[in-house]
Amino acid sequence: MSRRPAVLALLATATLLSACGSASGSEQYGPNPELPKPERGLIPPMTIADPAGWGDRRPTVPQGYQVTAIATDMKIPRQSLVLPNGDILVAEGKGGGDAPIVRPKDLIAGYFKKKGTSSVKGGDRLTLLRDANGDGTYEGRTVFAEKLNAPYGLALVGNRLFVANQDSLVRFDYAPGQTRASGPPVLVTKLPAEINHHWTKSLAASPDGRSLFVGIGSNSNIGERGMAAEEERAMVWQVDAETGATRRFATGIRNPTALTIQPGTNQLWAVVNERDELGSNLVPDYLTSVRPGAFYGWPYAYWGANPDRRVQPFREEMVGRTVRPDYSLGSHMAPLGVAFSSAAMGGQFADGAFVGLHGSWNREQPVGYKVVFVPFRGGSPAGPPVDFLAGFQGDGKTFGRPVGVTVDPRGALIVADDLSNTVWRVTPVRQAAPARVASAG
Numbered sequence: 001m002s003r004r005p006a007v008l009a010l011l012a013t014a015t016l017l018s019a020c021g022s023a024s025g026s027e028q029y030g031p032n033p034e035l036p037k038p039e040r041g042l043i044p045p046m047t048i049a050d051p052a053g054w055g056d057r058r059p060t061v062p063q064g065y066q067v068t069a070i071a072t073d074m075k076i077p078r079q080s081l082v083l084p085n086g087d088i089l090v091a092e093g094k095g096g097g098d099a100p101i102v103r104p105k106d107l108i109a110g111y112f113k114k115k116g117t118s119s120v121k122g123g124d125r126l127t128l129l130r131d132a133n134g135d136g137t138y139e140g141r142t143v144f145a146e147k148l149n150a151p152y153g154l155a156l157v158g159n160r161l162f163v164a165n166q167d168s169l170v171r172f173d174y175a176p177g178q179t180r181a182s183g184p185p186v187l188v189t190k191l192p193a194e195i196n197h198h199w200t201k202s203l204a205a206s207p208d209g210r211s212l213f214v215g216i217g218s219n220s221n222i223g224e225r226g227m228a229a230e231e232e233r234a235m236v237w238q239v240d241a242e243t244g245a246t247r248r249f250a251t252g253i254r255n256p257t258a259l260t261i262q263p264g265t266n267q268l269w270a271v272v273n274e275r276d277e278l279g280s281n282l283v284p285d286y287l288t289s290v291r292p293g294a295f296y297g298w299p300y301a302y303w304g305a306n307p308d309r310r311v312q313p314f315r316e317e318m319v320g321r322t323v324r325p326d327y328s329l330g331s332h333m334a335p336l337g338v339a340f341s342s343a344a345m346g347g348q349f350a351d352g353a354f355v356g357l358h359g360s361w362n363r364e365q366p367v368g369y370k371v372v373f374v375p376f377r378g379g380s381p382a383g384p385p386v387d388f389l390a391g392f393q394g395d396g397k398t399f400g401r402p403v404g405v406t407v408d409p410r411g412a413l414i415v416a417d418d419l420s421n422t423v424w425r426v427t428p429v430r431q432a433a434p435a436r437v438a439s440a441g
Helices: 003-018 104-115 317-321
Strands: 065-071 077-082 088-092 125-130 140-145 153-157 160-164 168-173 186-190 201-205 211-216 235-240 246-251 256-262 267-272 284-289 327-331 335-340 352-357 370-377 386-389 402-408 412-417 422-428
Touching: 065 125, 077 153, 077 412, 077 422, 088 153, 088 402, 153 201, 153 211, 160 201, 211 256, 235 256, 267 335, 284 335, 327 370, 335 412, 352 402, 352 412, 370 402, 386 412, 386 422
Parallel strands: 077 402, 201 256, 256 335, 335 402
Antiparallel strands: 065 422, 077 088, 088 125, 125 140, 153 160, 160 168, 168 186, 201 211, 211 235, 235 246, 256 267, 267 284, 284 327, 335 352, 352 370, 370 386, 402 412, 412 422
16 A cells, blocks of 8 residues: 555544544643543544634734734744844744654654644744834844754853754854854754654753753653663753753653743743643643753653553653652643743733743644743742733634744743744833923923
């Protein structure tokens, strides 16, 4: 049987079997989500995103805020970085794609995932956006660096710009106002890249600039490719910015897709994509502080000491070592971006973290496909998530999928949308000052 008929036959089976999955479930946000019993089946529930153009539509924002598309026709924008002079760097690229198919599920899942992505070829570049006069229109657009390898994570330390490609951490010299790299990238260290089932390499710099933290995803759902394929994966590395020396900072994190440093505490935080194929309401993706030396469970346990005995060989002792995450975002939300807010964002959105939810593919009823705000109090999450940028789905269609989120300290949230290839900017609506009337005296 050729590949195409085999795919069609498997998809027909998947459509029938996925209808048996559970689509209902209680709210799963917060530090103590309700965890249902696992649901095992031949094929997990799946729903194609069914992409469509935005047309006259726009994402929705809370009252008192406005959203603008500051760049369109990008080449798969993933993460962004606001530079000190207000310029915005956008990493564009698409990695992975070389993971061998080891189960029929892999073939079916690959088809469903691809249907919900852009057909545009990844740019493998950094694009710089500039608003020269500060009016909110980014009229300047130049390619800062090209011929990279699926760039994703970005960090600026002094006059050095660090970029996490899918296979390496590199750096460029940077001077304020620069619109193009002055030379080729310099290798800091190589990153695990064999198979690259989860290819994105997230990045954050320590406040003192001495260390770089790199998030490296697993090569499988629960180790079905063998644990040898997971060597130095499903973890966060700490990299010496000067020498490139690496060490394991935290482990057992299935796919840490975005990293950030919390202002005031200097604490590293991450958003994480958890495992699949246990039902529509397992396992919760999460937002968590990342503790040095901690083990977060993958693949042997989830959400603390909940064992996943699908993993073979199973290691019982690892269950008891598992650290419970701080905050559940809900199952299959697929968080790909995180950034702490600032007072300039205003009102209820001044203290907390914005999270970009790329959206599910393995549920009957899709979830995610929006940017939420998780309020903080006393340095910790406190309360339910609030929709901040929504409206990415409607009438059975999907118009965009949020990835990276970045807070401009001047008062704007920058959101990369890798389905419509757009960069969105959300700002508080500034009230015009009342006109001053001169008195006769």
